[in-house]
Amino acid sequence: MDPLLIIGLLLAFGSVVAMVFMEGAHLSSLLLPAPIVLVVGATIAVGLASTTWRDALHGIRLLPRTFTGKVPSPAETIERLVGLARTARAEGLLALDATLAGTTDRFERTALQGIVDGMPGDELRILLEEEIGTRERADAAGAGFFNSMGGYAPTIGIIGTVVSLTHVLENLSDPSNLGHMIAAAFVATLWGLLTSNFIWLPIGSRMERICALETEEMVLVMEGSLAILEGSQPALLEDRLRAMVPRHRLPVEAA
Numbered sequence: 143m144d145p146l147l148i149i150g151l152l153l154a155f156g157s158v159v160a161m162v163f164m165e166g167a168h169l170s171s172l173l174l175p176a177p178i179v180l181v182v183g184a185t186i187a188v189g190l191a192s193t194t195w196r197d198a199l200h201g202i203r204l205l206p207r208t209f210t211g212k213v214p215s216p217a218e219t220i221e222r223l224v225g226l227a228r229t230a231r232a233e234g235l236l237a238l239d240a241t242l243a244g245t246t247d248r249f250e251r252t253a254l255q256g257i258v259d260g261m262p263g264d265e266l267r268i269l270l271e272e273e274i275g276t277r278e279r280a281d282a283a284g285a286g287f288f289n290s291m292g293g294y295a296p297t298i299g300i301i302g303t304v305v306s307l308t309h310v311l312e313n314l315s316d317p318s319n320l321g322h323m324i325a326a327a328f329v330a331t332l333w334g335l336l337t338s339n340f341i342w343l344p345i346g347s348r349m350e351r352i353c354a355l356e357t358e359e360m361v362l363v364m365e366g367s368l369a370i371l372e373g374s375q376p377a378l379l380e381d382r383l384r385a386m387v388p389r390h391r392l393p394v395e396a397a
Contacts (some may be wrong), residue, residue, distance in 0.1 A: 144211025147348050154340045177330035180302045181295060181337055188298070189291035193283070201284030201349070208348050213355040214247075216362060216387045220380060223366035226254075227376040235260075235371070249273060249360050253367035263371050270364040274357060281353035285346050292342035299334015303327050362386060 162169050190198055207213075229237050239258045245251045252273065256266040306327030362383060369379050384392065 146211065147209055147344065150344065151340060155336075158336070171325065172329060172332065174326060174329050177299075177302050177306075177326075177333050180305075181299050181330060181333040184298045184301075185291050185295045185334075185337065185342070188294050189287060192290050192294075193287050197280075197283040198287050200280055201287035204281065204284045204349050204353070205345070208345060208352055211348075211352060213352060214359045216359065216391055217393050219359060219362055220366070220383045220387070223363070223370070223383060224376045224380045227366075227370045227374060227379050230257075230370050231373065231376065238370075247363075249277075250363050250367075253363055257367060257371050263368055266371065267364070267368055270360075270367070274360050274364065277360065278353075278357055281349075281357075285349040285353065288342050288346035288349060292338045292346055295338035295342060296331075296334045299331040302330025302334070306330060358387075 159169060162172065226238060226241065229241075235257055238254055242251060242254055242258070245254060249270070253266070253270055256269065261269075307324070310323045310327055365386065366379065366383055369382065374382075
């Protein structure tokens with residue numbers, strides 16, 4: 143688990159809280175229900191309106207992986223593929239059929255099934271590349287749902303401020319409350335900026351990165367599987383696959 147998103151968000155909001163107390167202000171002055179409801183509710187509403195229901199639902203499904211940061215280990219994948227290459231060279235490609243039952247990843251099962259079924263390398267590559275492309279498009283749409291809300295939130299906050307300032311202008315006859323009312327009016331803008339930069343955009347960016355790492359893993363499996371189909375030597379395959387992975391993502395001893 144990589145808790146960096148949670149840590150980052152807590153530090154970001156904590157910095158705001160620290161500033162409020164250092165300025166001698168009151169936190170309750172920022173926790174006004176009306177602007178929070180407007181900014182959060184309207185942002186989610188227009189975010190839904192800007193996409194399709196299935197894309198939004200896919201983005202929501204990606205949230206658990208986004209927060210945990212759980213992605214496949216390239217070192218483990220390389221080790222597994224090299225082991226399959228050894229089995230294929232020693233016992234033949236049909237021997238990989240025994241490993242299908244224990245393979246939980248759908249993409250890897252597709253690749254191994256293609257090898258066992260004797261699918262030509264060109265056709266298998268086309269099949270796997272199509273699956274990778276489809277996955278990329280779906281993940282981009284899911285992350286785009288949160289990024290779009292990050293774009294809408296500041297403007298919605300300004301809308302809330304304009305609405306509140308209109309109320310202020312209606313009460314110019316009560317100067318004693320003008321300062322409080324004007325300050326409250328700008329809380330909507332504050333929450334628009336906060337939710338955009340402290341919630342929606344970080345989640346969208348993190349989601350894009352996690353999905354990119356998963357796509358890289360799929361490419362690793364594809365290239366390894368095609369090399370196995372071509373009868374690549376395990377040692378050469380290991381070197382090739384390691385060259386495809388950034389050094390900082392490999393264990394120190396493997397780097």
